[in-house]
Structure formats: structure tokens, C-alpha cells
Amino acid sequence: MAEIAYKTGLIGTKYSKPGINQYLISRRRLHQRLDNSLICKLTLVTAPAGYGKTTAVLDWLEKCGLSAAWVSVDSYDNNPVVFWRYVCTALDGISDGLSKDTEYVFSSLELLKANIHINILIDRLSGVQSDFLLVLDDLHLITDSSILQGLSYLIDYLPAKMHLIFISRMGPELELARHRIKWQAQGLEEKDLRFGKEEIFLFYQARGYTLENDDVKKVETYTEGWAAALVAVAMSMEDAGGGNDVIASLTRSSRDIEQYLLDEVISTWPPEKRAFAMKTCILDMLSEALCNAVTEEDNGRRMLNEINEGSGFLITLDEQNREYKYHPLFKSLLYRLLSETVPEEIADLHIKAARWFREHGFMPDAIEHLLRGGSYREALEMIEHRIDHLINRNDFGMLLSWIERLPVEFKDNSFKIAVIYALYYAETGRYDLSRQWIKRMKTLKDDNQYASSPGWNSYSRTVCTLVEVNLLIREGNVEYLPHREYIQQAGSKKPRPMCEAGP
Known part of the structure; x- marks a missing residue:
């Protein structure tokens, strides 16, 4: 038989349940889901880092009162001998002497491949009279195929009173389909672990902060129920000596959260994945x-x-x-x-996005990316093409949100943008500002690059007249209106939409 070298010492904290945070709040809706663990072979708790997976399971274990063996997995456990020795040692608390009975298997490659250690484990644990659990935390760190196959084997022949909980950042590669069909496996995911409004209130109350409804909503919007973010906000509140200012700004919390993400998530990704996410x-x-x-x-x-x-x-x-x-x-x-x-790449990324949105008919999204990418001339042209459509919908908000982000040299030298401001200020009752922009319209009409074109002159004069008439009517200055026949004549010309104006 081939001999296998293995470590003789095990780290006790790896097969012991972690301690519970003093500020823990019980989440009854998660307890109800985890109660179903007792009618399933396996419960998978999967979510990204910082979603409170481990804490939720620990809290439930405290409340349910069942015996549980716990293994905190790390990347060094990608060795069948090491991994299964920890599992068997953790299960000593359920069936005393189990680790001693399986120890000889780990000196033989043939016995290990034949799953003799798992057979012993199953046989010993089948005699346990009360329900119990084995929890494997951070199982996503296990990539060794033989270990995953061994876990699938264990699930297939799991003792009647034994239930498994796997905590992981992603679903392990186990053959679970048939167990799900038989209602022998269940899952808790990111959406289940997000904190709701009531839980957020209780979370901060446990730390001595009573939040108003508006503050709870702000925190929920900012964190989207992510436990790690809630903790970072709480730390910032403690540093600041109170909650209101921190919740109003939430800037210090952001730095704490970003460092957590950098250390726990992004630094573990391969270059291709990091590059994709950043772009x-x-x-x-x-x-x-x-x-x-x-x-x-x-x-x-x-x-x-x-x-x-x-x-x-x-x-x-x-x-x-x-x-x-x-x-x-x-x-x-x-x-x-x-x-x-790579700051020099940002503008080009936005231009590529704008090009895709434009090709697929999503013009507002295209304009947004052109503005973000600093392609102001192209953005201005697209804005001018959207003007008639948005004016007809009385949607000045979107137009102005774009226009205000244009540099002065673009914004202040566009006849069509002057029209927008004149109409907008008249619509909102700021007549002095509307008149200022009408004056600007008339100046730009004559300074326009198309000023020598008969088509432009006719169009721009008509637009100026109609915009000024609109203002006079809103002001109630009917006596100052141009002659009715002139208005009718101007209106009957039905000028082309501004997006088509030009020679």
C-alpha cells in the first residue's frame, strides 16, 4: 500500500464553533428557513463575502439546541487526508472515538480512495438517536475533486439523524440534482440573507442607536441589506460618537467597506476577472x-x-x-x-458603451455615456435630436440634466438649447429668466453658422416668435402680442423640428 504523509497536529479552533458577536440580533425569518434543515439532508447557504452566512447559522444553532459539529475550512484543506481528519475530529463530539477509529485509513491511499473512512463515519453515526448537524464553513475554498466526490458519497448514504449545512460563497460542485428533486436539499441565498428594514432597525438598536424611519431607509438604500456594510456604518457611527452625521454622509463607512472588498474579494480574483469587472x-x-x-x-x-x-x-x-x-x-x-x-481608458470605455446604446436605439443611455466620456460635441448633437420629443412630453428634467453637464462653450452657444431654457423658465413662472434666454436666442439666431441660409432664417424667426408668444401669454400680457395674422402666419408654417433645422 502506498503510504501518505500527513500532519499529526490539528488546529482546535478549526473544528470548534466560532463565538457569536455580542451585538447579534436573531432573525426569525432565517430561523424558519433553517428549521427545514431538520427535514433535509443538506442545506446550502451561499452568498458573497460579508452577507452574514456564518452568523446566521451560528445564531440558529444556539436557538435550536441541537448537537452540531463544525469545521472552518481554509485553502490548506485541499488535501483529502487533512480535510477528512478535521471532519472526523469535529464529529468526535457527536460520536466519541470516531477520529481514532478512522485514523488508520489516512495512512493508505487505497483505503482513502475506497472511502473507507466515510463508511466508518456513516456506520458509527447511524447509531446516534437524536438529530445532529455537521456544518462546513467556507466550503468554496475546497477545489479538490476527490474531496467533493467524497462529500457527494456522504450525502448519498447520510445517516437518518444527520443533517449537513454547507456555508459557501458559491455552490459547490456536488451531485445534488436528485436530492433537490426528492426535497432532500434546500438553499439560502444572497436575497434571503439581506437585512430588511425591521432587521436594520434592530441591528442598530442592539448597538445603542435608535434610527428614525428615514435613516433606516437611507441605510437600506446605501447598503442594500449587506451585513458587512451595516457593520461598517456602525463602526463609523461609533467613531463619530453618534449616528445622524454619519448616516447623512456615509463617507467614512464607504472607505471601510471598500477595504473589506479589496482584501476579501477582488484580491482573490484572477487578472482576467479583475480586468473585466473594472472595465x-x-x-x-x-x-x-x-x-x-x-x-x-x-x-x-x-x-x-x-x-x-x-x-x-x-x-x-x-x-x-x-x-x-x-x-x-x-x-x-x-x-x-x-x-x-488606467484613468486614460475611462473615456474610451464610455464611448464604446455609447456606440452600443446608439446602435441599439437606446438614445438616452448613449447621451449619458457620451457626457461621462467627455465627448461633448457628439452629446450635444444627440441632445438636439431629442429636444422635440422631450418637449412634447414636457420632460424638461431629462433635457436639463444633460445640458447642465455640458461645458459653457457648448451650452451657451446653441440656439436650440437657448430655446429649451426660454420655454422651461416660462413653464416654471420665472419670466425674467425666460426673457433673458429669448434675447440670447435672437443673438444666436444671427450668429449661427447657418445664418446666411434662407431656410435657417425662416425657421429661426418662426421659433423665436412662437417662444416669445408663449411667454407673453403666460405673463398675461395679451395686449403686447404680435398681430394675430402674423402669429397665424408663423404658426401655419409648421417649422421643421429643431433636430432638423439647418440648410
Whole structure:
């Protein structure tokens, strides 16, 4: 028999249940889900880093009162001997002497491959009369195929009173389909672990802070129920000696959260995955085709699947899992890294996104990315093409949100933008400002590059007249209106939409 070298010493804290935070709050809705662990072979608790997976299970174990063996997995456990020795030692608390009975198996490769240690484990634990659990925490760190196959074997022949809980950042590669069909496996995911409003209130109350409803809503919006973010906000509140100022700004918390994400998530990713995330963080919506257009790679679907299944803080936007967005805090960190490492690429990424949106008919999104990318002339042209449509909808808000971001030399030298301001200020009752912009319109009409064109002159005069008439009517200055026949004549010309104006 081939001999296997293995460590003789085990770290006690790895097969002991971790302690519980003094500020722990019980989450009854999670307890109800975890109670189902006792009618299942396996419960999978999967979510990205910092979602309170371990804490939720520990809290439930305290409340349910059942015996439980616990193994905190790390990357050094990707060795069947090491891994199963920890499992068997942890289960000594359920069946005394189990680790001693299996020890001889770990000196033989043949016995190990034949799952003799698992057979012994199953045989010994089948005699236990009361329900008990084995919890494997951070199981995503196990990649060794033989260990995963051994776990699948254990699930198949699990003793009647034994129940498994696997805590992981992603679903382990186990053969679980048949168990789910038989209702022998259940899952808790990111959406289940997010803190709701009531839980957020209790979370801070346990720390001595009583939040008003508006503050609870702000924290929920900022953190999206992510436990690690809630803790970071609480730490900032403690540092500041109170809660109101911190919740109003939430800036210090952001730094704490970003450092956590950098250490626990991004630093563990391979270069391809990091590069993809950083390039696509400029997007508010993520899809395979859009990501491929921005990165100029063909890995969009694979990368989105990997990030979604792992620790990437993707939020699904549709039931088909084809569109996503990054968690706002994660997106903020990615953008900071992008700005610090390759700031010269940001404008080009936005231009690529704008091009894709324009080709697919999403004009507002295209304009947004042109503005973010500093392509102001092209953005202005697209804004001018949207003017008539948005005016007809009385949607000045969107127009002005774009216009205000244009540099002065673009914004103040566009006849069509002057029209927008004149109409907007008349609409909102600020007649003095409307008149100032009408004056600006008339100046720009004569200074326009098309001023020598008969078509432009006719069009611009008509627009100026109609905008001024609109203001006079709103002011109630009917006696100052131009002659009715002139107005009718101007109106009957039905000037082309402003987006078509020109020679």
C-alpha cells in the first residue's frame, strides 16, 4: 500500500464553533428557513463575502439546541487526508472515538480512495438517536475533486439523524440534482440573507442607536441589506460618537467597506476577472452583448456567470439572469481602482458603451455615456435630436440634466438649447429668466453658422416668435402680442423640428 504523509497536529479552533458577536440580533425569518434543515439532508447557504452566512447559522444553532459539529475550512484543506481528519475530529463530539477509529485509513491511499473512512463515519453515526448537524464553513475554498466526490458519497448514504449545512460563497460542485428533486436539499441565498428594514432597525438598536424611519431607509438604500456594510456604518457611527452625521454622509463607512472588498474579494480574483469587472463598472446595466462591446472581448457571458455565482455582488435585474448591475458599493470600489490604475481608458470605455446604446436605439443611455466620456460635441448633437420629443412630453428634467453637464462653450452657444431654457423658465413662472434666454436666442439666431441660409432664417424667426408668444401669454400680457395674422402666419408654417433645422 502506498503510504501518505500527513500532519499529526490539528488546529482546535478549526473544528470548534466560532463565538457569536455580542451585538447579534436573531432573525426569525432565517430561523424558519433553517428549521427545514431538520427535514433535509443538506442545506446550502451561499452568498458573497460579508452577507452574514456564518452568523446566521451560528445564531440558529444556539436557538435550536441541537448537537452540531463544525469545521472552518481554509485553502490548506485541499488535501483529502487533512480535510477528512478535521471532519472526523469535529464529529468526535457527536460520536466519541470516531477520529481514532478512522485514523488508520489516512495512512493508505487505497483505503482513502475506497472511502473507507466515510463508511466508518456513516456506520458509527447511524447509531446516534437524536438529530445532529455537521456544518462546513467556507466550503468554496475546497477545489479538490476527490474531496467533493467524497462529500457527494456522504450525502448519498447520510445517516437518518444527520443533517449537513454547507456555508459557501458559491455552490459547490456536488451531485445534488436528485436530492433537490426528492426535497432532500434546500438553499439560502444572497436575497434571503439581506437585512430588511425591521432587521436594520434592530441591528442598530442592539448597538445603542435608535434610527428614525428615514435613516433606516437611507441605510437600506446605501447598503442594500449587506451585513458587512451595516457593520461598517456602525463602526463609523461609533467613531463619530453618534449616528445622524454619519448616516447623512456615509463617507467614512464607504472607505471601510471598500477595504473589506479589496482584501476579501477582488484580491482573490484572477487578472482576467479583475480586468473585466473594472472595465464594466462604468455601466449601470450589465448584459453579455454590452459587456463584450465595452471590453472588446468575447467573455461576457462566462465572466457574468462567474461573478454572479461567486463573490462579485451582482444584482439580477431579470428572471432569466441575462441582465445585472453591480452592488453600488462594489461598483464604487471598482471605479476607484479603474481611476487609479488606467484613468486614460475611462473615456474610451464610455464611448464604446455609447456606440452600443446608439446602435441599439437606446438614445438616452448613449447621451449619458457620451457626457461621462467627455465627448461633448457628439452629446450635444444627440441632445438636439431629442429636444422635440422631450418637449412634447414636457420632460424638461431629462433635457436639463444633460445640458447642465455640458461645458459653457457648448451650452451657451446653441440656439436650440437657448430655446429649451426660454420655454422651461416660462413653464416654471420665472419670466425674467425666460426673457433673458429669448434675447440670447435672437443673438444666436444671427450668429449661427447657418445664418446666411434662407431656410435657417425662416425657421429661426418662426421659433423665436412662437417662444416669445408663449411667454407673453403666460405673463398675461395679451395686449403686447404680435398681430394675430402674423402669429397665424408663423404658426401655419409648421417649422421643421429643431433636430432638423439647418440648410
